Amino acid sequence: MSLNGNGHASHGNGNGNGLTATGNDYPVPTARAEWIVKRKEEAARTGDTNMSQMHFARKGLITEEMAYIAKLEKLSPEFIRDEVAIGRMIIPANINHPELEPMAIGVGSLCKINANIGNSALTSNVDEELRKLHTAVHYGADTVMDLSTGGDIPMIREQILRHSPVPIGTVPLYEALNRVKRLEDLNIDVYLEVIEEQAKQGVDYFTIHAGVLVEYIPLVAKRITGIVSRGGAIMAQWMTHHHKQNFLYENFDRITEIMAKYDVSYSLGDGLRPGCLADASDEAQFAELKTLGELTRRAWKSDVQVMIEGPGHIPMDQIKLQVDKEVELCDGAPFYVLGPLVTDIAPGYDHITSAIGAAMIGWHGAAMLCYVTPKEHLGLPNEKDVKDGIIAYKIAAHAADVARHRPGARDRDDAISHARYTFDWDKQFALSLDPETARSMHDETLPDDYYKEAAFCSMCGPKFCSMNWSSKVDKFNESEFGLKKPDLTQIVTEQMALRG
Amino acid sequence: MSLNGNGHASHGNGNGNGLTATGNDYPVPTARAEWIVKRKEEAARTGDTNMSQMHFARKGLITEEMAYIAKLEKLSPEFIRDEVAIGRMIIPANINHPELEPMAIGVGSLCKINANIGNSALTSNVDEELRKLHTAVHYGADTVMDLSTGGDIPMIREQILRHSPVPIGTVPLYEALNRVKRLEDLNIDVYLEVIEEQAKQGVDYFTIHAGVLVEYIPLVAKRITGIVSRGGAIMAQWMTHHHKQNFLYENFDRITEIMAKYDVSYSLGDGLRPGCLADASDEAQFAELKTLGELTRRAWKSDVQVMIEGPGHIPMDQIKLQVDKEVELCDGAPFYVLGPLVTDIAPGYDHITSAIGAAMIGWHGAAMLCYVTPKEHLGLPNEKDVKDGIIAYKIAAHAADVARHRPGARDRDDAISHARYTFDWDKQFALSLDPETARSMHDETLPDDYYKEAAFCSMCGPKFCSMNWSSKVDKFNESEFGLKKPDLTQIVTEQMALRG
Numbered sequence A, B: 001m002s003l004n005g006n007g008h009a010s011h012g013n014g015n016g017n018g019l020t021a022t023g024n025d026y027p028v029p030t031a032r033a034e035w036i037v038k039r040k041e042e043a044a045r046t047g048d049t050n051m052s053q054m055h056f057a058r059k060g061l062i063t064e065e066m067a068y069i070a071k072l073e074k075l076s077p078e079f080i081r082d083e084v085a086i087g088r089m090i091i092p093a094n095i096n097h098p099e100l101e102p103m104a105i106g107v108g109s110l111c112k113i114n115a116n117i118g119n120s121a122l123t124s125n126v127d128e129e130l131r132k133l134h135t136a137v138h139y140g141a142d143t144v145m146d147l148s149t150g151g152d153i154p155m156i157r158e159q160i161l162r163h164s165p166v167p168i169g170t171v172p173l174y175e176a177l178n179r180v181k182r183l184e185d186l187n188i189d190v191y192l193e194v195i196e197e198q199a200k201q202g203v204d205y206f207t208i209h210a211g212v213l214v215e216y217i218p219l220v221a222k223r224i225t226g227i228v229s230r231g232g233a234i235m236a237q238w239m240t241h242h243h244k245q246n247f248l249y250e251n252f253d254r255i256t257e258i259m260a261k262y263d264v265s266y267s268l269g270d271g272l273r274p275g276c277l278a279d280a281s282d283e284a285q286f287a288e289l290k291t292l293g294e295l296t297r298r299a300w301k302s303d304v305q306v307m308i309e310g311p312g313h314i315p316m317d318q319i320k321l322q323v324d325k326e327v328e329l330c331d332g333a334p335f336y337v338l339g340p341l342v343t344d345i346a347p348g349y350d351h352i353t354s355a356i357g358a359a360m361i362g363w364h365g366a367a368m369l370c371y372v373t374p375k376e377h378l379g380l381p382n383e384k385d386v387k388d389g390i391i392a393y394k395i396a397a398h399a400a401d402v403a404r405h406r407p408g409a410r411d412r413d414d415a416i417s418h419a420r421y422t423f424d425w426d427k428q429f430a431l432s433l434d435p436e437t438a439r440s441m442h443d444e445t446l447p448d449d450y451y452k453e454a455a456f457c458s459m460c461g462p463k464f465c466s467m468n469w470s471s472k473v474d475k476f477n478e479s480e481f482g483l484k485k486p487d488l489t490q491i492v493t494e495q496m497a498l499r500g
């Protein structure tokens, strides 16, 4: 299966099996290379070097990316343009990432999911990272972050970018720290050097922890888990060492200039996100969020795209508050949240503790959900963990789309339910997020082909299969009252076609 | 590890490892046998044969069971009594189940979880069912339902009852159907015979589908998945065959008489619960719920305890509505819900799709969450599926307790978070829901004992461990501002003691 786009156009449209083609009316991947060439020529002619989608949207233009996304999302191109123009939607699409199949992140489009991959100094290599990328995209990741912190970081990133049809995000601070060796030697020059290099390579969005201000540091003293964001902790340690303000905050406009040139989107990092339930929604968290709002407006002045990173660990009763605060303080910039975990007591199962929070926050309006794998807090995820994380988050994002009543969001549920009720086992498997797993669970007890049309399974057995009895009740309703079951043929056919 | 109570007193108090003793001040299991003997003698003397906890509560008495539960739940005995008296809490505790360690189900106490076990005609045997019971109780099931439909049902049930410290529920209709062979031969006499036998054996609660009325049958015609409750489908088929009203509804008071004698609690079955998102909150579902409310009030007239079963498959935006309706129509009788699944598209992962709904509905006030295993819709769960289902539901119930701000509910989260932040890996594992899994995931990359005190793990590695950097920031906050971290010693010590 190839990852570089051909036959792949569906990770953004709710398909669990990212590599299945959705149709021929989508541009082949080379198309984006052509759009970019044209755009660069135009920039050379006019001297306008701002290449961001927001810049074009604000000039009233509908880019090819916007048109492409409009088709995928079944929305009008004008709507996409207007949402991007006001900053409520972003299209992370570096002009040096021609392999990209454009996608959008915003409350007006389907809820997206991100998968973190990347090695640490202790484990993993480039082949394994490429396998994780493949797994992530195959099961439906909409974007992927390369969080590598060890080994040859630029080489791993280059490989990931050149093989990725989805936007790639990074945290440039990691490479900067590796370059200077000692944390206290970090400085804006090496940072700008790193982001320019990464931007040239084609990274689509950067997590930048510019909102952790020196005056917020005392606010974390009362926390149980202090600062749990790597970037946040690094910047805090730098500030306490130098007794100086965050150099990312101080030099924000210089960073923005580079972002504009390559159209890299900001993912404003939540360096002070809570790392446990006790620390949720505290003064430190919301102080930083307010600063992220200020930075958002500054980036928008230069037509640079922004999304805002969010928690973390949040009890269920505070989840809506998190979205409300973000919308209020950050003027509706897309909210990109990690989990949140709704309890701290289940290491080994944090894909589940966090899928609960993710589904709820997606329903309340978060635009993208960053997955958490079962290995969270315990070690670097492997390929199986990546898969488990992705499936949990496809569930969360889809449940959010259904609960928000996005048009057509429930079609796949209806189709699979119909297949289930009519004992069409093969269709039930095909329409599921993970057909192989569904099939193998069924086949564990009833492997024969014969049972693929059986009006029961091993759960209740033939005599106690409720759906079997229920179909007899349907016959009664039809003969007695002339009442017919709804006809779902069209929805099932459409949904089966989407699954290839 | 023994299942019959000795050393087991903690499944009801939020401990993931059900078989760990919580202390010596709880009665040993034989105690309940003595309470019951005394109570039976009293009944013989007075001629008052109603043995239900509700009956005693309404007479103003605090039973030994109530006192026991008050300690477990850290609530006053008077509160337990008053909640039982008005029907907002039940204590499922058959007088012929002396092995039981009493527990309560109600919005005023901790959120509980139920595990379904039991064979089908196609698979499983008594040894496997006992292993499932053990696994369920070990990981924290608060009640267990034996849904066996094949083989020697009474023998399997006897084994389960005699080994179970938690309340056991059944659906007597299954055994009744097996007895008459042909569905149309079902009748109230065989049904009463079955429930009297099961009540004598010691079953603590019965699911009874008395609310599926003949006039509701046409309402399911417009559904995608018709009737998905086994009991509901059987009763509907019986009614359509005979053109008669539900014989369980017609003979409800005769059933109630038997319930009162042995103190079996009603779990009024939701025969018309939705089996897919499209069918949620429809006319059929709420028509039946209204009838369940009527039956609740009828049972309460005889001082018989009642809980109400609920969905099913429900999109997130309708979950609160489900609780509101139940409280309104059933006068606050405890709500015992299956899931609900918040999407239909993930067979193989329905422990996750449903844990999302379960956590939310628990937060909104459901009293007990019936687990769903990964095998749902695909086959009979095995021991591993039981464990996966239980863990997902311990997460959901605990998250609900935290979100409802039940006193002390967050202590375990705080303790584990503190252990995490201080790199006390052994404590982090010990305080988690599944210590073995957490430990083995950590040890996958860093198995050496040395790493059990390491200030990092393989996720970020030593140079990028945020909590490691954060502890340096703490030192700065202390030296610069005199700000100290909160002292969690007592909470950690208490929580560790609870984990044995």
Ligand code: SF4
Pocket: A455, A456, A457, A458, A459, A460, A461, A462, A464, A465, A466, A467, A468, B376, B377, B378, B379
């Ligand atoms: S036997 Fe039970 S689980 Fe299997 S198809 Fe029938 S109703 Fe569904």
Ligand code: SF4
Pocket: A376, A377, A378, A379, B455, B456, B457, B458, B459, B460, B461, B462, B464, B465, B466, B467, B468
């Ligand atoms: S290395 Fe990362 S995941 Fe591991 S303990 Fe440190 S902060 Fe937590």
